[in-house]
Amino acid sequence: xxxxxxxxxxxGIGSLEKWARREGYALxxxxxxxxxxxxxxxxxxxxxxxxxxHGIEGLDDSKKLTARRREKLAAGICAKALGWGLGIIGxxxxxxxxxxxxxxxxxxxxxxxxxxxxxxxxxxxVDGRDLFELPPRSPLLVQRAFVGADGLSEAVAAASIVxxxxxxxxxxxxxxxxxxxxxxxxKGYPTAxxxxxxxxxxxxxxxxxxxxxxx
Numbered sequence: 001x002x003x004x005x006x007x008x009x010x011x012g013i014g015s016l017e018k019w020a021r022r023e024g025y026a027l028x029x030x031x032x033x034x035x036x037x038x039x040x041x042x043x044x045x046x047x048x049x050x051x052x053x054h055g056i057e058g059l060d061d062s063k064k065l066t067a068r069r070r071e072k073l074a075a076g077i078c079a080k081a082l083g084w085g086l087g088i089i090g091x092x093x094x095x096x097x098x099x100x101x102x103x104x105x106x107x108x109x110x111x112x113x114x115x116x117x118x119x120x121x122x123x124x125x126v127d128g129r130d131l132f133e134l135p136p137r138s139p140l141l142v143q144r145a146f147v148g149a150d151g152l153s154e155a156v157a158a159a160s161i162v163x164x165x166x167x168x169x170x171x172x173x174x175x176x177x178x179x180x181x182x183x184x185x186x187k188g189y190p191t192a193x194x195x196x197x198x199x200x201x202x203x204x205x206x207x208x209x210x211x212x213x214x215x
Contacts, residue, residue, distance in 0.1 A: 010146075010152050011152075012151075012152070013059055013060055013151060013152065013153070013154055013157060014152075014153070014154050015152050015153075016028075016125055016146065016149060016152045016153035016156070017153060017154055017155070020122075020123050020125070023123075024122075025122040025123035025142070026122055027049060027082075027119070027120070027121045027122045027123075028049065028050075028121055028122065028123050028124075028125060028153070028155050029047050029048065029049045029111065029114060029119075029121035029123070029124045029125065029155060030047070030048050030049075030050075030124075030125050030127075030149070030153050030154070030155025030156035030157070030158060030159045031045060031046070031047045031048075031107050031110060031111060031124060031125065031126045031127070031132075031156065031159050032045065032046060032126075032127040032128075032149070032150055032156050032157075032159040032160040032163055033045040033046075033103045033106055033107060033127075033163055034062070034160065034163040034164040034166075034167045035163075035167050035188070036099050036100075036103055037189060037190070038187065038188035038189045038190070038208075039188055039189070039190050039194065039195075039198065039207060039208055039211050039213055039214050040091065040171075040174075040181070040183065040188035040194075040203075040204070040206045040207045040208060040214075041091065041167065041170065041171050041174065041183070041187070041188040041206050042088050042089055042090045042091065042094075042106075042167065042170065042206075043088075043089050043094060043099065043102050043103050043106050043167075044086065044087070044088050044089075044106060044163045044164075044166050044167040044170070045086070045087040045088075045103065045106035045107040045109065045110040045159075045163055046084060046085065046086055046087075046110050046158075046159040046160070046162040046163035046166070047084065047085045047087075047107070047110040047111045047113070047114040047124075047159060048077060048081050048083075048084045048114075048155050048156075048158040048159040048162060049081060049082045049083045049084070049114065049119050049121055049155065050077075050080075050081050050082065050154055050155050050158060051080075051081070051082045054080050054081065054154075055080060056073065056076045056077060056080055056154075056158070058073060059073065059154045059157040059158055059161070060150075060151065060157055061148075061150040061151045061157055061160060062150065062157070062160040062161045062163075062164040062165075063150075063160075064151075065161070067168070070161050070164055070165050071165055073158075073161050074161050074162050074165040074166075077158045077161060077162055078162065081158065082119060083114050083117040083118075083119040084114065084158075084159075084162060085109075085110045085111065085112065085113025085114035085115075085116070085117070086109075086110050086113060086162070086163070086166060087105070087106035087107060087108065087109025087110035087111075087112070087113065088106060088109070089102040089103075089105050089106045089109075090206075091205075091206050091207065091208045091209075093105070094208050094210070095208055095209050095210040098210070099208075099211075100130070104130060104132040104133065105132075107126065107132040108132045108133055108134065108135050109135070110159075110163075111124065111132075111134070111135055111138070112135035112136075112138070115135065115138060115139075120139055120141075121141060122141075122142065123141075123142050123143075123144065124141050124142065124143045124144070125143075125144055125146065125149055125153050125155060125156050126143060126144065126145040126146070126149065126156075127145075127146065127147075127148070127149040127150045127156050127159075127160065128145055128146075128147060128149075129145055129147060130145060131143045131145050167187070168187050171183045171184065171187040171188055172184045174206055178204045178205075178206070180197060180200075180201050181194065181197050181198070181201065181204065182194075182197065188206075190213060195213060198213070198214065
């Protein structure tokens with residue numbers, strides 16, 4: 001873990017991009033993940049590069065948005081961003097390396113997918129306290145971690161939205177395979193309903209066996 005970066009005077013969405021431009025960084029990638037807390041399903045990370053004047057209005061931390069608003073924004077991000085990538089780490093790997101390390105692996109994979117599109121950002125902004133290992137054969141990129149970056153950076157907010165929408169879609173698909181858990185409602189999070197159904201039916205293939213309440 002590294003100490004998160006601190007920049008005085010940051011306030012509001014887009015303030016990190018303004019700081020980055022003042023520091024001489026022109027092309028900024030935002031990276032964030034969704035799914036650290038659930039008892040079931042993968043952790044999903046996204047990496048997004050937005051262009052100047054991208055025209056995507058209403059970007060914010062995905063947790064502050066309704067599901068319908070996230071879905072609309074995710075469609076706009078995928079259509080208008082200069083590039084975006086996804087990284088997905090499943091429950092078995094989460095159990096093997098723990099959720100923190102699995103989240104960082106997902107971030108690295110999402111950036112790898114972004115770099116494969118020919119984009120090379122000057123700066124990688126990461127939501128949280130940790131930096132992740134750069135993908136194999138990656139150029140040496142500057143990373144900065146900020147707690148609450150999804151509410152300060154448009155690129156990180158976009159990444160949080162894309163990751164959340166993709167993961168929610170996966171959980172709805174898993175509901176068709178294991179309808180007894182109602183993944184379409186709680187998306188694997190430890191709600192009272194999910195805990196009750198888990199106790200009733202026991203864990204399935206996508207439950208995280210190392211998590212309290214599952215093992």
